[in-house]
Amino acid sequence: MAPAPAGYTPRHISEQILAVRTAIEGERKQVTVLFCDMVRSSDLATQLGPEEFHLVVDRFFQVALAEVHRYEGTINQFLGDGFMALFGAPIAHEDHARRAVLAALGIAERSEVRIRIGINSGLVVVGAIGDDLRMDYTAFGDTTVLAARLQAVAAPGAVLISQRTAGLVRGYFQLEEITPVEVKERTVCPLRVTGLGTRTAALAAGDELSPFTGRDRELAELHRVLDIAVDGEGQVVGLAGDPGLGKSRLALEFRRLAEPRAAVLEGRCLSYGTGIAYLPLFELVRNACGIAAGDAPELVSSKIELKVKALELDVSLAHYLRHAFGLPTGDPSLAGLDPQAIRKRTFDALRQLLVAEAIRRPLVVLIEDLHWIDQTSQDFLAELADELPSVPVMLLVTYRPGYAPPWIGRSYACQLALRPLSPAASETIVASILASGDQGTAAAIAERGEGNPFFLEELARASRDQTARPPDITVPETVQQVLAARIDRLSTDQKAALQVAAVLGREFSLDLAEEIWDGEGPLEARLQELKALEFLRERHGPAERTFVFKHALTREVGYDCMLQSRRRYLHARAGTALEYSKASQRFEHCELLAYHYSRSTDPARAIPYLAIAGDRAKDRYANGEAIAAYGQAIDLIERLDDRRPDPYGAICENLGIVQVRLSRYDKAIDAYQKGLTVVSDAFQRSHLHGLCCEAEEGAHRYPRALAQCDLAEQALGEVPDEPGPQWLSSWFDIQDKRMGVLYWLNDTEGYGQLIDRVRPFVEAHGSAQQRMSFFLSLFGWSVRRDRYVITDETLEFARAAYAIAQADPSSSRWTGFNYAFALLWHGDLDEATAMLQESLGEAERCGDTALRSRSLTYLMVAERKRGDVDAVREAIGSVIAQAREASLPEYEAMAIANRAWVAWRSGEHAKAGTDAQDALDIWKGLPARYFYDWMALWPLLAMALAAGRVEEAIEHTRGMLPPPQQLLQEPVQTLVESAIHTWDAGQPAEAGELLQSAIRAAGDLGYL
């Protein structure tokens, strides 16, 4: 039976784990898994004999466990002559992968038997943790399988890591590619770790860094302090800020600028170094003495001595420094000294070394990441700080919130707390990483990163590389592990409070949080603690007290780490609490309920709230939100397999309506079709087919639109003997839609017949609304029949429809436009413009993009008819933009045709030619033939004729004649027709002259 972990886990780690055990159970963690095994132990056993072998194995485990624990890993399982260790669980570490590889290298180096090690990183769910620290866990995907497999295929003595782990430790180690291996029918390419790399910190001078931005004020302040220090008055500056806020980067940039004026010595604390005395100071000494990582002990020794001599210090100082480094001291008398005395003299030696350096040349001592400092180094820095005022040293240290150097209160010390970067600086960083210039994405990332450059960089990279992540994890792994490590250092209750809060959202009300709080003791006290630790901020509103997560990403990580079942449970509690809470009057109540219930153990309860939230968004023309809410409701219903006419059918219908607003016709039709699968009521089915018809019409698919009208009519069935009002009105709706489609198909005959069929109905039963629609149909039909020549009678139809709509403003927004259109071609330009302005106002008011596009387009046409070149030129841009927004290419073409006219009038003939041709091409590509080709043809005709190319001019003229092209006003129509007859009769000169007259007349009538 393998020993229980409690037996071999160091006290400080086991205490830490047991203290937060309940908060950890069930959590999802990013971890690195290490499998280690002795090579061919059975052979060794026979060779050595059982007793000796036992000793060897014992020593191996001692060494291996010591290395694992040194980097705060936990042994999770013993497996024969090997074991499995986890780094990053149960307690999260931001650098779990690096720790695992360091431990592996340590084992490989120190173990007397040959080992094989395999390492992989990924997600696990932490299970129950026993009093003996035994931890159950479930791995996601192949996290452990791959690590075990890598260990199995490793050559004796080798440490293999997966690509995933390699990605997390790149630079810190030397890696070598090896032959790919098969794991579960998949080829993976492991890497072999061959030693330490050159990187020692997350941020290094040689890195490819994003452009430095937004820290001018802080840099200036550091320079001001440096000035004082260089003058001989030592100074201390603490750079404080959240992980990733840019402390190291600021220090790096400052260092570059300071180097001409001062020497810089750097040291850093390490996340696993809290228990290693002198750790950051060693680095200072190494840097001061020029000691390299691979230097042999003798060389280190002599470099120390050389330095001490060079600085003309007492040689005995070198003994203490060597002693601190664990090197032979060269002075046997040291062995007899009391450790306390040694420590004192070591401090002396370090201090004198630094002071002597500073006296030769002003010195900046930079120590990074003080929040991980060991006690000895902290004590030393306190002593050094005492000495500073009289030496030219600037002590610059960095740390995260939660730590404050004990000596920061001195008069020559100051703290510079970094603030989040400005939105502009944030966007600079994001833009430098995103290759494409997608403004929207950049802005969204800049916002989510909240001015934290590390978050910004990682979010931008994740977006750029589309890094694959487990489905419900939204935060990049790198960010996740930093934040999770911070959260894991909270007490059990603090963490439970943070998680309850995370379920409620970035901002949450204290009342609601208290209602769902199921932890020990009062929640508010915990929230206040989290506030003091700078996880939360409090907002004092007039009504209720709310707390806000300082970083949305912290909330996300807190949330992501929780087990699904726990989240669901808390969401359900939140939903229930909200349903009965006094906050129910709040506007976003339904949205909140939908949010919580959809994520709860009982998601069905979210459906009615999602439907309401969708309807409300739809009414506010918040189309994106409406689509999201309806879409979620539909997904939920489908997942629960509970499709019913109400609410499923109704939600599908509403979703389709919103999609049509956004010109997403196929999506709309999909939604309506889903509705049709559950709706059985004849009228409702007919109605849904009618909506499908509208969507098909929007997509210019007229035959399919007519087919939908047929289906709608079939749904209504035979004409009843005594048709009731509902039947009649449904029937009218279908015919009304059909007439709209026939208009586009230019089927004036079918249109006329249908008008005759509908007329008796309208005369007998028509409501005001239906009469109005019928007038519009009459109008459309006469327009088509007369080929866009507006007779007095046609104008009267449009006016009548408009008059009815005026009496009932809710009826139709389109009557004004139609009336304006009629006025325009009737020749009443001023009245037309006034009506178009009114219609534009109406479109803006309702956010009707299609109406807006139409109104703007015809305002432009009215200007052309007036011959106002400047006004047309000015209108073109917005006409094109609106046409695109409303997906109306025919209007974009109209703008381009008019641009051709503007160019022609301005003497830019080449441009006029291309634009005119482009417009014609767009119109010809439309599913229904468009009818204003003259807009593009007149400039072409005029240019051809002016250049003496009569034949070409005739060809352009021909283009204006066939139906459904608009008939031109007399005498232009007759002149162009005669020109063609004359040409066809073989009289080119006369034809040319007729065209000249046509052009003059066209100019007078506003065509040219």
Ligand SMILES: Nc1ncnc2c1ncn2[C@@H]1O[C@H](COP(=O)(O)OP(=O)(O)OP(=O)(O)O)[C@@H](O)[C@H]1O
């Ligand atoms: N002002 C800045 N302009 C551009 N990039 C920046 C800026 N500040 C920081 N960065 C970048 O953001 C990342 C994180 O910065 P940095 O390592 O300095 O954070 P930190 O505060 O030291 O975090 P930690 O507490 O984890 O050490 C780095 O890649 C760095 O280059």
Ligand SMILES: [Mg+2]
């Ligand atoms: Mg840093």
